[in-house]
Amino acid sequence: MSDNSRKLTACLDGLIVACLLVPGLPLQAADKLPRVPEGFTIEVAAASPLVKHPMLAGFDHRGRLFIAASSGKNIRSADLVKDPPNLIRMIADTDGDGVFDRSTIFADKMTLPMGALWHRGALYVASPPNIWRLRDFDDDGVADERTILVDTFGFSGNAASVHGCFLGPNGRLYWCDGRHGHEFRDKNGKVISKGKAARIFSCRLDGSDVQTWCGGGMDNPVEVDFLSTGEMIGSVNIFLGRPRDDCLVHWVDGGAYPRFDQACVAEFPKTGPLMPPMTRFGHVAVSGMTRYRSTEFGPEYRDNVFTTLFNTHKVARSVVTRDGATFRTTEHEFLVSDDPDFHPTDVLEDADGSLLVIDTGGWFRIGCPVSKVAKPDIHGAIYRIRRKGAHKVKDPRGRFLDAARLTPAALARHLDDARPVVRERVIDRLAQAGIDAIGTLEGVLAERSAGSLTRRVSAVWSLSRIDKEASLRPLRAALADPAAEVRVAATRSLGTLGDHQAMPQLIGLLSGDKSSAVRRGAATALGRILETSGVSGAASTRAPTVASLLAASGRSGIDRFEEHALLYAVIRTNDAAATRPLLADRRPAIRRAALVALDQMSDGGLTRELVVPLLDTDDPGLQQAALEVIGRHQGWADQTRGLLETWLAEKAIDAKRSSVIRGFLLSQQGDMAIQKLVAERLGDDSLGLSARRLLIDVVGRSSIETLPAGWREMLVASLGHDDLTIREGAVRALASRRLIGPELERLIDDTKQPATLRVAALESLAEKPLGASRFGFLSQQLDAEHAALSRLAAARVVATVRLSRSQQMAIAARI
Structure with missing residues (x-):
């Protein structure tokens, strides 16, 4: 058209x-x-x-x-x-x-x-x-x-x-x-x-x-x-x-x-x-x-x-x-x-x-x-x-404010206008005035009263839109503003503009500012500057910055968002040479931060020889980080057996550590040393309940087509365990692979077992006919008296087994 x-x-x-x-x-x-x-x-x-x-x-x-x-x-x-x-x-x-x-x-x-x-x-x-x-x-x-x-x-x-x-x-x-x-x-x-x-x-x-x-x-x-x-x-x-x-x-x-x-x-x-x-x-x-x-x-x-x-x-x-x-x-x-x-x-x-x-x-x-x-x-x-009762706002869009004709000084008087739309118009109009407005905006940022806070924040955003070298000096001055809101806005602006001259002040904020939001902003700005300004090509400039960022990440009580900004800034530098020496820092938190950054850099150059020694520590955070990195590299797992055995020997394994162990074992499931470790530990009668549950879950989640030596035997042995969670895990692991055997057959027909367990075991009979007794039990699980999830599980089995025509008719009638 x-x-x-x-x-x-x-x-x-x-x-x-x-x-x-x-x-x-x-x-x-x-x-x-x-x-x-x-x-x-x-x-x-x-x-x-x-x-x-x-x-x-x-x-x-x-x-x-x-x-x-x-x-x-x-x-x-x-x-x-x-x-x-x-x-x-x-x-x-x-x-x-x-x-x-x-x-x-x-x-x-x-x-x-x-x-x-x-x-x-x-x-x-x-x-x-x-x-x-x-x-x-x-x-x-x-x-x-x-x-x-x-x-x-x-x-x-x-x-x-x-x-x-x-x-x-x-x-x-x-x-x-x-x-x-x-x-x-x-x-x-x-x-x-x-x-x-x-x-x-x-x-x-x-x-x-x-x-x-x-x-x-x-x-x-x-x-x-x-x-x-x-x-x-x-x-x-x-x-x-x-x-x-x-x-x-x-x-x-x-x-x-x-x-x-x-x-x-x-x-x-x-x-x-x-x-x-x-x-x-x-x-x-x-x-x-x-x-x-x-x-x-x-x-x-x-x-x-x-x-x-x-x-x-x-x-x-x-x-x-x-x-x-x-x-x-x-x-x-x-x-x-x-x-x-x-x-x-x-x-x-x-x-x-x-x-x-x-x-x-x-x-x-x-x-x-x-x-x-x-x-x-x-x-x-x-x-x-x-x-109700709100007063009528006079000229809410500032139509009577001829912004295009006003001088920067006249416009700046509206940087804290109570009308948000007018305030935004003034911010952008000052930005469009460019070099002519910078002196006025610098004057606004020199104000220090609490009543001028909105004006100062607005002035930062006008300056951030002026693509001129002269706009950077007042933005650097705003890093020392008494209000954290202004300092956060200034860090954002200087990072976006890639101002490498702001780096000394930004580095100072990493440890010297009381506001974690400002510290986060300073780290983000440094990462952007190092990545985009070309400064990262000068080792004399970037190495101290990397060290400062990693040192700040070791602060006690740091939250996830501040930690992310610091580590992401280091990752952005892609400076392995400046980061690698920190793997030997005396502080475990710094060694961990350097490890994470090197692992995620495009040219981090980590080797097994650099990572495995980091497992030799009492610091759980560093141990877990090292294990996660090792888990992403095939062939490194044989060095981890000692630590894994120590963790699996604990009477109670918390959820965070369980997640790390599970992820590591699954990522290394193709390694024969790991396969052997899983089989041996499951065969150890002294293995704690939480560790046994964890390993049974790992076997069940494994994507290996043919179970390694010893794994099937351990699953079969677990069918008789006193703990229902372990029995359920073993049943599901066997049934999902259609590994039907006499032990699983007996469990299906054992009326003393929970119905949910027997239904799960019936999944192993996919594409096989059901005898009258088993069919009667399964069809009963579809009745409304059972919980919705139990009925859904039974329905899934009905959809996978081979039913005779009469059995199909019976299911249809029951539904």
């Missing part, structure tokens, strides 16, 4: 909608409004026919709302690309009453748009397989130009794909990508980046300098937002898989996050265990989220995070509290709907401090666990929530 045809279609669409919006005729929405807390009001701000199936949205500087909207159809990716049915709709509230009354199709023929960010006269949209920039040069409400900024991203059509875009406080674009993979090529067609894992990406406004911020095995990161300090929080689905947990997460630079069961996490260097979630919601299907910036709801609401919960028809409010180098949250219900077809997908703050909640309606089915049947006739709506 030509541009002129698109414009004509959009204009006709807007005319039809306008005709339908007869004054006094209510918009179509849910019969019953969702509930909000006492002291708040809720009203319909937009509904059908003005909007249908809205998903995610964003405002422009004029208050127009750009909505990524669905056509109401569930379509797979190939057909979405072939004939894109979805769109970006623009709606406006022309009379200022809080209810939108004008609608235009800004961009049609989109695949599956998942967000809308207006910035500097353009709309940035994630619509797979691309990141787009859309421009409307003649201001008629229809995009004239569509430019692909970044490609290509995989997607299936289930909405677990690219989402965004989001503006970082440093002026970069950010977006989320689900676990469908990406592949970037340069102008010559050469692949420059490729991966399967989910990621948080960023780039410059022109699409250049694409960077990975973090990633992991999660299914679907949806949205991100930033605290005033620049720290990033986001919503993500299936962050954990067993059981499923949808979460809020503190996304840190270089972080490797779950899921644990996804092989793609191997695409990221790891500084230790995968990074944890911040907030665990359960199986709720999180979607859009936002940080509340205004004070209109009251001071207790400022910097709260609001998150939409698709499955449970709610919006949650999370009170965010700093906790060391990361955060913790306390949750409250904020909006609740009893309508099963109310599916909130986004929440965003309007300039006047009111909150908009988007309900996408009943159309979505692909990948949705609660929407079994698509209901495209339920169009959804947009709701506005206000605080």
Whole structure:
């Protein structure tokens, strides 16, 4: 379709909608409004026919709302690309009453748009397989130009794909990508980046300098937002898989996050265990989220995070509290709907401090666990929530502030404007003023009163967007600001800009700053500078930095997020020569940190001769780290027998050590020395209960096709053990390999054994006929009187054994 045809279609669409919006005729929405807390009001701000199936949205500087909207159809990716049915709709509230009354199709023929960010006269949209920039040069409400900024991203059509875009406080674009993979090529067609894992990406406004911020095995990161300090929080689905947990997460630079069961996490260097979630919601299907910036709801609401919960028809409010180098949250219900077809997908703050909640309606089915049947006739709506008695904000978007004509000094007076939208406009306008604004911003940072904190943080973000050498000096000065918030923002900015002259100050913060968040930020900045500024090529500069980073990691009481930043910074240097001497440090914590960093460097050069001696320590952390590294290298396992035997001889093995032993034994299961160790220990009558359970579990999980010598005999012997857990483990290990023998046959028919154990043993008879007695027992386990999981286990056996026709009829009748 030509541009002129698109414009004509959009204009006709807007005319039809306008005709339908007869004054006094209510918009179509849910019969019953969702509930909000006492002291708040809720009203319909937009509904059908003005909007249908809205998903995610964003405002422009004029208050127009750009909505990524669905056509109401569930379509797979190939057909979405072939004939894109979805769109970006623009709606406006022309009379200022809080209810939108004008609608235009800004961009049609989109695949599956998942967000809308207006910035500097353009709309940035994630619509797979691309990141787009859309421009409307003649201001008629229809995009004239569509430019692909970044490609290509995989997607299936289930909405677990690219989402965004989001503006970082440093002026970069950010977006989320689900676990469908990406592949970037340069102008010559050469692949420059490729991966399967989910990621948080960023780039410059022109699409250049694409960077990975973090990633992991999660299914679907949806949205991100930033605290005033620049720290990033986001919503993500299936962050954990067993059981499923949808979460809020503190996304840190270089972080490797779950899921644990996804092989793609191997695409990221790891500084230790995968990074944890911040907030665990359960199986709720999180979607859009936002940080509340205004004070209109009251001071207790400022910097709260609001998150939409698709499955449970709610919006949650999370009170965010700093906790060391990361955060913790306390949750409250904020909006609740009893309508099963109310599916909130986004929440965003309007300039006047009111909150908009988007309900996408009943159309979505692909990948949705609660929407079994698509209901495209339920169009959804947009709701506005206000605080009762809140004062009317005068000129909330600063339309009467002629920012383009004001001097930097005049603009700077608004860096702490109570209106968040105005404050952001001023930050960006000062950034665009460039070199002319640096002196003014430097003066703002020289202020030290508590009342100027917001001004100083805002000044940091203006400077961070000015790509000039002169902007770096005031940012370095901000590292000494009395407020931790300013220092955190400054470390983020200097790291992004790669300022190698800031390194001495940043190194000083590693041990000298009282705030763990600042220390984390300083470590992250140092890692970025060493990786990107070229300084890492000078051994005289990088070696002291590596030593300082590793020394800081040995601080007592350090939390996981600070430790990650320190170790990831060392990994980024890829400087094995500077790191290797620390393997001989007198402090076990430093030796462990150096080992982890070298193991994850692309050119770490670890050898067995360097690693095995580290096992000779009483420090459990260093022992476990060394064992994990050895476990990733075939042929190194024979040096570990002494330590393993010591651990297995303990009467009680805690969960953390059990996990390390299990992972090591499974990674080395093909090594004959390890196979022999497992068989010998299981044959030792003095072996403790926890160690025996652990080894039986390892045998059961083993992927070796033919069990090594002695393993089957140990499993058979375990069928008679007094401990039910050991008997169950042995049964499942034998049955999964169809290793039926007289001992297992006797257990199947032993009525004194637990029914669950006998059912598990019956799995060994796959593809074999069942005698009448065994069939009678199995069919009884399908009765409703038994627990659901027990019935499910019996059903699985029914599906694998060979049933006669009469037995099949009997099962059908019983069901």
